[in-house]
Each structure stands twice: as structure tokens, then as C-alpha cells.
Amino acid sequence: MQKNHVWGAGTAVCLSLLSLTVLAAPRAGDPEQGKAAAALCATCHQADGSGLNNPAGESWPRLAGLEADYLASQLHAYKTGARRNPSMEAFAQMLDDEQILHVSAWFASLPATDGQSAEDQGHSAVLLKRGEQLATEGDWENYVVACSSCHGPDNLGAGTVFPAIAGQHFGYIRDQLLAWQKGTRENDPQRLMATIAERMSSNDINAVAAWLSTQPVAVEQ
Ligand code: HEC
Ligand code: HEC
Structure with a gap:
């Protein structure tokens, strides 16, 4: 009984330490998992992430090679409305936190154009x-x-x-x-x-x- 109790307390400490580490380390996205969602973005940002300069209208930014954390922060900003743009809002809304993490890692992994x-x-x-x-x-x-x-x-x-x-x-x-x-x-x-x-x-x-x-x-x- 006594032994069990000690083991239980030890596990509890370990588990709380584990969750602290998870909170402290920002999670890295997985580019391969982001590839599928990136297909939605290709019409504007292009499959290679190069975007397009459009002299007659709205230009699409290059995403290739930008930092993953920066891209993710921008997608969250479109979702909350801190950054407003009609072309992007709907697409940002389609992504959950997990997909934002991975799609950002995907574009960050492409060579800058x-x-x-x-x-x-x-x-x-x-x-x-x-x-x-x-x-x-x-x-x-x-x-x-x-x-x-x-x-x-x-x-x-x-x-x-x-x-x-x-x-x-x-x-x-x-x-x-x-x-x-x-x-x-x-x-x-x-x-x-x-x-x-x-x-x-x-x-x-x-x-x-x-x-x-x-x-x-x-x-x-
Ligand atoms: C209909 C065209 C269109 C589609 C489709 C689209 N975007 Fe965008 N995206 C834009 C435009 C236009 C901007 C610049 C908007 C602005 O001025 O804030 C932009 C900006 C961004 C930015 C900010 C870049 C920076 O350097 O700050 C990110 C990140 C982004 N898009 C990711 C995505 C992702 C991921 C998808 C697919 C899920 C996607 N976009 C789909 C048009 C599009
Ligand atoms: C005091 C620091 C500082 C200086 C100086 C500065 N910037 Fe920035 N810039 C930032 C930060 C921080 C961001 C990212 C903003 C965010 O997170 O939305 C940024 C973002 C940008 C972006 C958006 C890029 C993208 O991919 O969306 C452009 C464009 C830009 N800066 C242009 C300029 C230009 C042009 C100058 C010089 C005239 C300049 N910046 C000087 C801090 C600075």
C-alpha cells in the first residue's frame, strides 16, 4: 500500500514535469503533413510558394523560405482579425491550429524564390x-x-x-x-x-x- 502510494506520487510529479516541458518547447510543425493543406493555397501563393507580383491588382506574397513561426503568427492574426484582408480571411479560417503549424512548416521548408x-x-x-x-x-x-x-x-x-x-x-x-x-x-x-x-x-x-x-x-x- 505504502509502496503504491509513493509510486503514485512519483508518477504525478513526472506527469506534471512532462506537461511543463511540452508547454515550454514550441512545437515544430511537420512539412510533410502541411503539404496537403498547401494545395488550397497554390492558386495564389503558387505551388512553389513564390506568390506573384500583380501590377494590376492585389499581389500575392512569396511564402517560400519565410520563417515558420512568422507565417503561423500571420495566419493566427487573419483568424482573429488583427490583420484584415478579404482574400486571406476565408483561407485562414479553414485551418485549425494543427494545420497552421504544419502548413507554415511546409512553406518555410521551400527554397526562397x-x-x-x-x-x-x-x-x-x-x-x-x-x-x-x-x-x-x-x-x-x-x-x-x-x-x-x-x-x-x-x-x-x-x-x-x-x-x-x-x-x-x-x-x-x-x-x-x-x-x-x-x-x-x-x-x-x-x-x-x-x-x-x-x-x-x-x-x-x-x-x-x-x-x-x-x-x-x-x-x-
Ligand atoms: C485567393 C488568393 C489566396 C489564397 C487561396 C491564399 N492566400 Fe494567403 N495571401 C493572399 C494575399 C492577397 C495575401 C496578402 C494579404 C494582405 O495584404 O494582408 C496573403 C497573405 C498570406 C500570408 C502572410 C504572408 C506574410 O508574409 O506576412 C500567409 C502566411 C498566407 N497568406 C498563407 C496562406 C495559406 C497557408 C493559404 C492556404 C491555406 C493561403 N494563404 C491561401 C492570397 C491568398
Ligand atoms: C524597428 C524594427 C523595424 C524596422 C526598422 C523595420 N521593420 Fe518592417 N517589420 C518589423 C517587424 C517586427 C515586422 C513583423 C510584423 C508582424 O509580426 O506582423 C515587420 C514586417 C514588415 C513587412 C511585412 C513582411 C511580410 O512578409 O508580411 C514589411 C513589408 C516590412 N516590415 C517593411 C519594412 C520596410 C520597407 C522598412 C524600412 C523602411 C522596415 N520594414 C523597417 C520591424 C521593423
Whole structure:
């Protein structure tokens, strides 16, 4: 009897330690399990996750190679309405927490795809120069911090909080900066992005989006 009691207490301690470990370690998604759900997304984000720059309408972001935790946090934001977009809302609602974990791991596992060249997009040299300045040095007179100070050297992303924006599509980057200005994207930590976007003119938004979209998605070897 006595022995049984001790064993029971020991098990209880073990079980509670186990659940603590489960809570502490964020679960990693399984790309293979996410592949099936990703088929729903291909119409817009494409099967290789490259998305599309659409000069005439809404652009679809590249998801390939972005951090899994970042992608998952955005899908949750669409579900709660902290980030609002009619094209995405319905798709985010279809996914439960488990599917969000796996589909994010799937897109994160795909190799990052390039944006578009400056020639193909027809951006002027003056616009691109201004964009480069904003992205790499910032504009101190207008309190705009260089994008690379948070988004990492070459704007290739830093950790799970600061997404890669180099090589992302022009139309998508522009629309996000406008969304922060309008307040339809409110899920950024500490309003870090909203504060910056609010200080940018529409010419500066176009400039930085244009330059970033032409940048390589990986460090050149
Ligand atoms: C009808 C087109 C369409 C479909 C289908 C679609 N998306 Fe999207 N997705 C978009 C658009 C447009 C945006 C950008 C919306 C915005 O401005 O917030 C977006 C944004 C996202 C983002 C945010 C990316 C970022 O860098 O912040 C994620 C993550 C995402 N989609 C995942 C998915 C997943 C997963 C599916 C499939 C289950 C899916 N999408 C299906 C159009 C679509
Ligand atoms: C103070 C830090 C900081 C600076 C400086 C900064 N960003 Fe961000 N940016 C963030 C954070 C944090 C996020 C992720 C927001 C979220 O989780 O929704 C983000 C997200 C973005 C996104 C959305 C990417 C996606 O895939 O959806 C774009 C576009 C962006 N930033 C553009 C810029 C540009 C352009 C600049 C420079 C003019 C810039 N950022 C400067 C912190 C910063």
C-alpha cells in the first residue's frame, strides 16, 4: 500500500514535469503533413510558394523560405482579425491550429524564390536609388530607421520576429506599408512597423518597395 502510494506520487510529479516541458518547447510543425493543406493555397501563393507580383491588382506574397513561426503568427492574426484582408480571411479560417503549424512548416521548408528585376518592372533609377537609401541607411530627418536595422543585414530576415523582405514582391510590400498606415494590419509587435509606415510618403513607400523587390533572396556565395 505504502509502496503504491509513493509510486503514485512519483508518477504525478513526472506527469506534471512532462506537461511543463511540452508547454515550454514550441512545437515544430511537420512539412510533410502541411503539404496537403498547401494545395488550397497554390492558386495564389503558387505551388512553389513564390506568390506573384500583380501590377494590376492585389499581389500575392512569396511564402517560400519565410520563417515558420512568422507565417503561423500571420495566419493566427487573419483568424482573429488583427490583420484584415478579404482574400486571406476565408483561407485562414479553414485551418485549425494543427494545420497552421504544419502548413507554415511546409512553406518555410521551400527554397526562397527571387523577386523581379528592375528592368522587368520598369522602375526608374531615381526611385530605386531613394529606395536603397531608405532600406540601408534610413532617413533620419523623417525618423525613418533603416529597414536593415531590424530586417537583418541585406534585409534577409532576423530570427522569427523580423521577416525577410528582400526579393518580396513590389505590390505586396507597398500594400503592407499602406495597410499599416490605414490600420488594417495591427498585429506587429509594439507597433514597430506602423510607426515607421506612418512617417513615409507614398513616393518613399513605392521607392523602398521597388528596391527591395529587386534584391537577392540569399547571400551571394
Ligand atoms: C485567393 C488568393 C489566396 C489564397 C487561396 C491564399 N492566400 Fe494567403 N495571401 C493572399 C494575399 C492577397 C495575401 C496578402 C494579404 C494582405 O495584404 O494582408 C496573403 C497573405 C498570406 C500570408 C502572410 C504572408 C506574410 O508574409 O506576412 C500567409 C502566411 C498566407 N497568406 C498563407 C496562406 C495559406 C497557408 C493559404 C492556404 C491555406 C493561403 N494563404 C491561401 C492570397 C491568398
Ligand atoms: C524597428 C524594427 C523595424 C524596422 C526598422 C523595420 N521593420 Fe518592417 N517589420 C518589423 C517587424 C517586427 C515586422 C513583423 C510584423 C508582424 O509580426 O506582423 C515587420 C514586417 C514588415 C513587412 C511585412 C513582411 C511580410 O512578409 O508580411 C514589411 C513589408 C516590412 N516590415 C517593411 C519594412 C520596410 C520597407 C522598412 C524600412 C523602411 C522596415 N520594414 C523597417 C520591424 C521593423
